[in-house]
Amino acid sequence: MIRRWTREDFNRPTLRVARDLLGKFLVRADGLAGMISETEAYKGPADLACHAAKGRRTARVEPLYMEGGTAYVYLCYGIHWLFNVSSAGAEKPEAVLVRGGVVDGKRFDGPGRFTQALGLDGGFNREDLPTSSRLWIEDRGVKARDVLRGPRIGIDYAGAYWAARPWRFWIRQER
DNA sequence: CGGCTGATTCGCT
DNA sequence: GCGAATCAGCCGC
Numbered sequence: 483m484i485r486r487w488t489r490e491d492f493n494r495p496t497l498r499v500a501r502d503l504l505g506k507f508l509v510r511a512d513g514l515a516g517m518i519s520e521t522e523a524y525k526g527p528a529d530l531a532c533h534a535a536k537g538r539r540t541a542r543v544e545p546l547y548m549e550g551g552t553a554y555v556y557l558c559y560g561i562h563w564l565f566n567v568s569s570a571g572a573e574k575p576e577a578v579l580v581r582g583g584v585v586d587g588k589r590f591d592g593p594g595r596f597t598q599a600l601g602l603d604g605g606f607n608r609e610d611l612p613t614s615s616r617l618w619i620e621d622r623g624v625k626a627r628d629v630l631r632g633p634r635i636g637i638d639y640a641g642a643y644w645a646a647r648p649w650r651f652w653i654r655q656e657r
Numbered sequence: 658c659g660g661c662t663g664a665t666t667c668g669c670t
Numbered sequence: 671g672c673g674a675a676t677c678a679g680c681c682g683c
Contacts (some may be wrong), residue, residue: 491664497667524664524676533664538680541679541682542678556664556678557676557677558663558665559662559663559665559666560676560677560678561675561676562665562677564664566664579664593665594666595665597664636664637664638666639662651673
């Protein structure tokens with residue numbers, strides 16, 4: 483049975499959303515879909531690794547401040563589109579970064595690779611996933627087992643404390 | 658308006 | 671393991 487995520491699913495504590503997104507599917511209207519296997523939580527103004535750190539509020543990061551379920555897609559290093567979805571509610575600039583998933587049976591580890599596999603780019607920025615006809619999240623009944631948790635990647639610039647928060651979640655890969 | 662930087666990835670050594 | 675690719679956004683002057 484398939485259930486589409488609603489506003490209420492996104493407007494929950496960010497760590498919960500990050501954990502629960504594992505095993506869910508990011509679905510495009512054309513049928514292309516990816517099962518999410520790795521996420522990271524970014525928790526607002528106090529989190530120095532978050533783009534809204536210290537209350538920063540610019541045009542780019544505005545999606546973080548919008549209702550839960552708003553896509554935040556930005557260009558990193560001038561090359562890679564990274565896909566996030568806002569969480570926790572309007573005016574709470576928190577979000578979950580999708581760092582990997584499975585598309586067409588193939589694993590795509592890395593946030594840039596995953597978005598490329600799904601053909602996502604800045605055109606999906608600010609998309610409202612609960613109501614969009616182009617992009618949404620589906621629960622297809624997959625139970626995420628063997629969930630692991632650890633520090634986030636690539637944010638050493640935020641300092642040792644924030645780099646050490648165990649706010650990355652992933653499904654253990656068999657090999 | 659110039660300079661710097663990054664929630665990454667890939668290719669070469 | 672290291673550095674290049676490549677550019678929008680952000681900050682300081």
